[in-house]
Amino acid sequence: MMLGEGPKGSGPLAVEIEDLSKRYGDTVALDHVSLQVAEGEIFGILGPNGAGKTTAVECLVGLRTPDSGRLRVFGLDPHRDRSELHAQVGVQLQQSAFPDRLKVSEIEEMYRSFYHNPVEQDLIEGLGLGDKRHSYYQALSGGQRQRLSVALALIGRPRLAVLDEMTTGLDPQARHDVWELIRGVRARGTTLVLVTHFMEEAERLCDRVALLDSGRVVAVDSPDGLAGQVAGSRHLRFTPSGAFDDALLTALPDVEKVEHEGPHVIVTGRGDLLNDVVLTLAGVNVRALDLSFGSSTLEDAFLRLTGHHFDEAGKETRP
Amino acid sequence: MSHQRAAGSGIPTRAFWTMLRNEIRLAFRNPRGLIVGLVLPIVLMVVFGSRTKFHTPQARYGGLSLFDVYLPILYVFAVSAISLINLPNPLATYREHGILRRLSTTPLPTTWVLLAQLAINVAVAAVALLLLVLISHFGFGFASPQNAVGFVVTSLLSLAAMCALGFVVAALAPTGSSAYLIGAFVFVVLMFFAGLWLPRIWMPAFLLDISNYTPLGATVQSFTSALGGAFPPGWALLTLAAWAVAGTLAAVRIFRWD
Structure with a gap:
C-alpha cells in the first residue's frame, strides 16, 4: 500500500x-x-x-x-x-x-x-x-x-x-x-x-x-x-432470521470478514457479495432481514488502515 | 496567484492604535480598576484632610502635621494601586481565557500589548496624582509641590519602577484572580515600607535602610523632598531607576502567552 x-x-x-x-x-x-x-x-x-x-x-x-x-x-x-x-x-x-x-x-x-x-x-x-x-x-x-x-x-x-x-x-x-x-x-x-x-x-x-x-x-x-485503497470492498449488514455458522460465509471466496454487532451481522467482502451471502443463507433456511448494502467510504478506509472504528479510536487513545 | 508579500512584513503601526482604543474602551466598560486607583486615594485624602487636628504640627512627627506625613504616602498609594492591581489584571485575564494565545498567532508584538496597558495606566496615574495635588491645595490649603520638577521626575520614575513590577505580576499570573492576589500581596508589603502603617520617621534604622532600597520607600522620600521644595536625593531616584530597569527586563523575559 x-x-x-x-x-x-x-x-x-x-x-x-x-x-x-x-x-x-x-x-x-x-x-x-x-x-x-x-x-x-x-x-x-x-x-x-x-x-x-x-x-x-x-x-x-x-x-x-x-x-x-x-x-x-x-x-x-x-x-x-x-x-x-x-x-x-x-x-x-x-x-x-x-x-x-x-x-x-x-x-x-x-x-x-x-x-x-x-x-x-x-x-x-x-x-x-x-x-x-x-x-x-x-x-x-x-x-x-x-x-x-x-x-x-x-x-x-x-x-x-x-x-x-x-x-x-x-x-x-x-x-x-x-x-x-x-x-x-x-x-x-x-x-x-x-x-x-x-x-x-x-x-x-x-x-x-x-x-x-x-x-x-x-x-x-x-x-x-x-x-x-479499500476499493471494491463492500459491507452487507442484516439481521439473520435464525442462527447459522459463520464458517458458512467465511468459506465463500468473496467474503473477507464476518462480524456480529448485537443481533446484526456485518459481512465485508468484494465481488458478488450480496447474492453469494443471501443464497448461502437460504441454503440453511436463514433469511437476511433488514438488509443494507454499502460501498466503501473514508470511514471504511480509516477502519481498514487502523484496524479500529473511527469513533472508538478516541476512547482507546485517551487516558 | 494574486498574493503579494506584506510590504516590509511585520505589522502596520495603526494596529497599535486600534488595540489601544479597544483597551481604553474595556477600561471604561469595566471600571473597577479605575475606582481603586483614582477614587480610593481621594477618599482617603478627604478623610485625612477634613480632620483639623491632623493639620496641627506635632513634635513627635518632627514638627510636621499628620497630614504632612501622609500626603506623600497617599500619592504612593495611588501609584502602586494602579500599577500593581489595575495594570496586571487585564493581561492575566486575557491569558486565563486564551485571548493572549490567540493574539500570539497574529503579527502583534508582545511589547505592544504591554505598551498599551502601560499607556492607559500611566494616564490614569497622572490623573490621580493631579487630582490629589489639586484637592490637597484647593480643598485643604496645602501648598502645591514646592519643587515641581522634582515632583514630576519622581512621579515618572516611580511609575516606571512600579509598572515594571506590575508587568512582572502580569507575566507570571495564570489567571485574573491570581494576578489580583499576587498584586495585592506585593502592594501590602511595599506599602509597609512606604510607611502606611509605620511612617518612615518612626522606623528603626534597619527598617529605614531596607525601605530606602524599596521602590515605594524611595518614592515617599522623593515626594517628601519635592513637596518641601528640595530636589529628590540622587540615591532615591537611582533606586527607582534600578527597579524600573530590572523589572522591565524580567517581565519581558518571563512573559508567557499561555
Missing part, C-alpha cells in the same frame, strides 16, 4: 513537516510525522480525538516547540521567524476567545488592523453574523463565537489559514456556509490546513487528507484515493 503520497503537481510547498515528534510526559502526541502541503491546496488532517491533530498544527503555527523534526512554512521556521510567519498565516484555535466586553465590530476592526492587506470582503456578513456586529462578544452563542473566530483567521488575507475544528458546534446550515466561504477563500489563492474529525467535511472540502491515529500518519491521499 502506498502511504504518504506527495502533493500533486510540482508547485511550491506551503508546508513541510519532516519527522516531527512531540511527547507530553509519557504520552506520545506526535510520532515521526511527515507531511507536505502544496500552495493552493485544501489539506485535511483527520483523526479521532487524541490522534495528535491539534499538537501538529500548534507546532506548525509556532505555539508549541516539537521535540524533534523539521518544520517549514513558506520556508520560514515557525519559531525563529515567528513574526514574519504570523503576518502570512491566519489561525483559528479550538478554544480561542476575545474580550467579553468588546463588540464584534471592534474586535473585527482590531484584527483587520493587524495586517497590511486585509480582505475587502465582509466576512462577518458572509458568515451570517451581520446582525451581531454591535453585540458584545459575551452575548454571542457558541456557534457565533466559532464563526467569528474563523472570520478573524481569514481577515488578513493569509497565504495559509490553519483552522482547527472550524465547524464543531455549528448547525448544518452554518456548517455549509463555512464550507462555501472556505471554497471561495481557496479560489482566491489561500492554502488551507483544516483539522477535523468530521469525515463528511474532509470528503467534501479537502483535496488531500492525512489520516492521523495515535500520533502517526496512517495515510495521505485524496478522499477518493483513500476510499479507493
Whole structure:
C-alpha cells in the first residue's frame, strides 16, 4: 500500500513537516510525522480525538516547540521567524476567545488592523453574523463565537489559514456556509490546513487528507484515493432470521470478514457479495432481514488502515 | 496567484492604535480598576484632610502635621494601586481565557500589548496624582509641590519602577484572580515600607535602610523632598531607576502567552 503520497503537481510547498515528534510526559502526541502541503491546496488532517491533530498544527503555527523534526512554512521556521510567519498565516484555535466586553465590530476592526492587506470582503456578513456586529462578544452563542473566530483567521488575507475544528458546534446550515466561504477563500489563492474529525467535511472540502491515529500518519491521499485503497470492498449488514455458522460465509471466496454487532451481522467482502451471502443463507433456511448494502467510504478506509472504528479510536487513545 | 508579500512584513503601526482604543474602551466598560486607583486615594485624602487636628504640627512627627506625613504616602498609594492591581489584571485575564494565545498567532508584538496597558495606566496615574495635588491645595490649603520638577521626575520614575513590577505580576499570573492576589500581596508589603502603617520617621534604622532600597520607600522620600521644595536625593531616584530597569527586563523575559 502506498502511504504518504506527495502533493500533486510540482508547485511550491506551503508546508513541510519532516519527522516531527512531540511527547507530553509519557504520552506520545506526535510520532515521526511527515507531511507536505502544496500552495493552493485544501489539506485535511483527520483523526479521532487524541490522534495528535491539534499538537501538529500548534507546532506548525509556532505555539508549541516539537521535540524533534523539521518544520517549514513558506520556508520560514515557525519559531525563529515567528513574526514574519504570523503576518502570512491566519489561525483559528479550538478554544480561542476575545474580550467579553468588546463588540464584534471592534474586535473585527482590531484584527483587520493587524495586517497590511486585509480582505475587502465582509466576512462577518458572509458568515451570517451581520446582525451581531454591535453585540458584545459575551452575548454571542457558541456557534457565533466559532464563526467569528474563523472570520478573524481569514481577515488578513493569509497565504495559509490553519483552522482547527472550524465547524464543531455549528448547525448544518452554518456548517455549509463555512464550507462555501472556505471554497471561495481557496479560489482566491489561500492554502488551507483544516483539522477535523468530521469525515463528511474532509470528503467534501479537502483535496488531500492525512489520516492521523495515535500520533502517526496512517495515510495521505485524496478522499477518493483513500476510499479507493479499500476499493471494491463492500459491507452487507442484516439481521439473520435464525442462527447459522459463520464458517458458512467465511468459506465463500468473496467474503473477507464476518462480524456480529448485537443481533446484526456485518459481512465485508468484494465481488458478488450480496447474492453469494443471501443464497448461502437460504441454503440453511436463514433469511437476511433488514438488509443494507454499502460501498466503501473514508470511514471504511480509516477502519481498514487502523484496524479500529473511527469513533472508538478516541476512547482507546485517551487516558 | 494574486498574493503579494506584506510590504516590509511585520505589522502596520495603526494596529497599535486600534488595540489601544479597544483597551481604553474595556477600561471604561469595566471600571473597577479605575475606582481603586483614582477614587480610593481621594477618599482617603478627604478623610485625612477634613480632620483639623491632623493639620496641627506635632513634635513627635518632627514638627510636621499628620497630614504632612501622609500626603506623600497617599500619592504612593495611588501609584502602586494602579500599577500593581489595575495594570496586571487585564493581561492575566486575557491569558486565563486564551485571548493572549490567540493574539500570539497574529503579527502583534508582545511589547505592544504591554505598551498599551502601560499607556492607559500611566494616564490614569497622572490623573490621580493631579487630582490629589489639586484637592490637597484647593480643598485643604496645602501648598502645591514646592519643587515641581522634582515632583514630576519622581512621579515618572516611580511609575516606571512600579509598572515594571506590575508587568512582572502580569507575566507570571495564570489567571485574573491570581494576578489580583499576587498584586495585592506585593502592594501590602511595599506599602509597609512606604510607611502606611509605620511612617518612615518612626522606623528603626534597619527598617529605614531596607525601605530606602524599596521602590515605594524611595518614592515617599522623593515626594517628601519635592513637596518641601528640595530636589529628590540622587540615591532615591537611582533606586527607582534600578527597579524600573530590572523589572522591565524580567517581565519581558518571563512573559508567557499561555
